[in-house]
Amino acid sequence: TNMTLLSPTPSHFHMPQNSPKNKNVAVIGAGSAGLVTARELHREGHSVVVFERENQLGGTWVYTPATESDPIGIDPNREIAHSSLYLSLRVNLPRKVMGYRDYPFVAKKKPNRDPRRYPGHKEVLDYLKDFAVDFGLIGLVRFGMEVGHVGLLENGKWKVSSKKRENDVVFVHEEYDAVVICNGHYTEPRTADIPGLEVWPGKQIHSHNYRVPDPFRDQVVVLIGSAASATDISREIAEVAKEVHISSRSATSGVPLKLPGYDNVWQHSMIESVGIDGGVNFRDGSKVLADIILHCTGYKYHFPFLETNGIVTVDDNRVGPLYKHIFPPAFAPSLSFVGLPWKVIPFPLCELQSKWIAGILSGRISLPSKEDMNADIEAFYSSMEASCIPKRYTHNMDDYQFDYDDWLAAECGSPLSEEWRKQMYFISRKNKKTQPETYRDQWDDDDLIIQAHEDFVKYIP
Numbered sequence: 001t002n003m004t005l006l007s008p009t010p011s012h013f014h015m016p017q018n019s020p021k022n023k024n025v026a027v028i029g030a031g032s033a034g035l036v037t038a039r040e041l042h043r044e045g046h047s048v049v050v051f052e053r054e055n056q057l058g059g060t061w062v063y064t065p066a067t068e069s070d071p072i073g074i075d076p077n078r079e080i081a082h083s084s085l086y087l088s089l090r091v092n093l094p095r096k097v098m099g100y101r102d103y104p105f106v107a108k109k110k111p112n113r114d115p116r117r118y119p120g121h122k123e124v125l126d127y128l129k130d131f132a133v134d135f136g137l138i139g140l141v142r143f144g145m146e147v148g149h150v151g152l153l154e155n156g157k158w159k160v161s162s163k164k165r166e167n168d169v170v171f172v173h174e175e176y177d178a179v180v181i182c183n184g185h186y187t188e189p190r191t192a193d194i195p196g197l198e199v200w201p202g203k204q205i206h207s208h209n210y211r212v213p214d215p216f217r218d219q220v221v222v223l224i225g226s227a228a229s230a231t232d233i234s235r236e237i238a239e240v241a242k243e244v245h246i247s248s249r250s251a252t253s254g255v256p257l258k259l260p261g262y263d264n265v266w267q268h269s270m271i272e273s274v275g276i277d278g279g280v281n282f283r284d285g286s287k288v289l290a291d292i293i294l295h296c297t298g299y300k301y302h303f304p305f306l307e308t309n310g311i312v313t314v315d316d317n318r319v320g321p322l323y324k325h326i327f328p329p330a331f332a333p334s335l336s337f338v339g340l341p342w343k344v345i346p347f348p349l350c351e352l353q354s355k356w357i358a359g360i361l362s363g364r365i366s367l368p369s370k371e372d373m374n375a376d377i378e379a380f381y382s383s384m385e386a387s388c389i390p391k392r393y394t395h396n397m398d399d400y401q402f403d404y405d406d407w408l409a410a411e412c413g414s415p416l417s418e419e420w421r422k423q424m425y426f427i428s429r430k431n432k433k434t435q436p437e438t439y440r441d442q443w444d445d446d447d448l449i450i451q452a453h454e455d456f457v458k459y460i461p
């Protein structure tokens with residue numbers, strides 16, 4: 001018998017037969033993605049264990065002065081420092097935009113909190129701690145436990161092997177009905193491939209290991225990249241360095257341009273090559289004798305613990321094949337990923353992704369057939385190819401994140417994205433571009449702040 005035929009609810013809200021509603025689920029990581037995933041799974045009635053290799057929650061938002069032994073992060077045996085935060089970091093989204101949808105990130109009248117609209121990083125960690133306490137999540141987390149291996153068993157369950165981080169020998173092996181991967185993707189550095197780097201005599205460092213500007217004092221620095229951290233770090237270093245030369249893909253060729261407002265910062269084209277004499281040769285024909293190359297060139301998706309017999313791969317930073325950036329069809333719904341999209345507002349996006357996963361695991365929401373999911377993925381990849389978008393942009397959602405969020409929200413029966421959040425996001429993005437030094441302290445969208453507060457009233461006791 002087919003229960004869906006008897007069901008009065010819409011076709012995609014049905015209860016599959018023969019499978020218990022409540023699943024045993026392992027969540028890997030207790031950052032902002034893993035925490036909200038734990039909450040959604042728990043709310044849906046699943047049993048949840050969160051594995052977290054650090055001794056505290058928060059992932060990216062746990063600042064550490066420690067850096068890695070290999071400053072460009074190539075040595076596979078290096079001790080990993082998870083977070084890429086630098087000491088001075090302030091968020092790059094207005095806090096009201098940034099927070100989870102039903103747990104507003106508003107200023108709190110408590111000691112040692114940072115009420116600014118674009119607060120420093122510690123305020124985010126404090127917010128995540130509040131979130132974990134308010135939803136009773138701490139008890140679900142196994143701190144100091146690193147997942148070393150995840151693989152499918154013949155009985156359809158997943159074997160999860162974990163160990164105490166400081167103890168490399170004793171593994172705990174367990175079986176789970178499902179695994180949700182929330183391990184973050186700002187830890188494994190990606191560096192530019194530049195001819196001559198192997199003989200170039202200067203120092204190299206990846207922004208993952210950048211904390212404070214002091215080591216750059218009086219140095220001639222070439223900084224590669226133009227994304228968020230490159231913008232912040234280049235300005236911070238300029239205060240102490242002798243010269244800062246920014247090399248970016250986006251800079252047009254032609255002569256190097258002085259950065260407005262600075263007398264020791266230049267914008268260059270991409271690097272052509274570097275030489276044994278310490279020279280850095282740019283495509284625009286200019287050459288600089290530099291002491292340090294700072295790679296602000298982004299990160300790689302990295303799942304060293306995941307064993308899928310080659311079914312799920314990372315190819316030129318495309319994690320695939322994945323339906324809606326979440327489920328590999330071959331293993332859906334028992335294996336899923338939360339938090340892969342970038343150029344997005346991560347907290348609310350992860351909230352919706354995990355709500356959807358939780359509802360699918362309990363059978364309240366259903367997935368299309370494997371064939372239909374694969375066809376959807378194929379169509380997505382083909383459309384990228386037709387538009388000449390490189391593979392490494394697969395999870396870049398820049399212009400369609402709100403469509404994506406709203407698609408998930410509709411699946412979950414949740415409210416769509418708030419109008420103020422969309423507008424505030426686009427305004428802040430524009431301001432960040434046009435006034436990178438001042439956007440965190442000057443704005444003129446107070447009307448949207450008021451709208452956000454009117455909306456938040458229903459969530460703030």
Ligand code: FAD
Nearest residue numbers: 029031032033052053059060091092146147183184186339
């Ligand atoms: P993470 O926070 O990285 O958490 C992953 C967790 O998984 C970690 O705690 C890690 O220890 C754990 N883990 C990994 N592997 C294992 C394993 N094998 N076993 C057990 N545990 C494991 N976002 C914003 O919204 N606003 C901002 O202003 C902003 N600024 C940023 C600035 C920088 C420099 C960076 C790098 C990111 C910034 N982000 C910002 C994005 C930020 O990464 C996300 O906000 C978010 O914190 C990502 O959460 P996550 O849970 O996906 O990953």
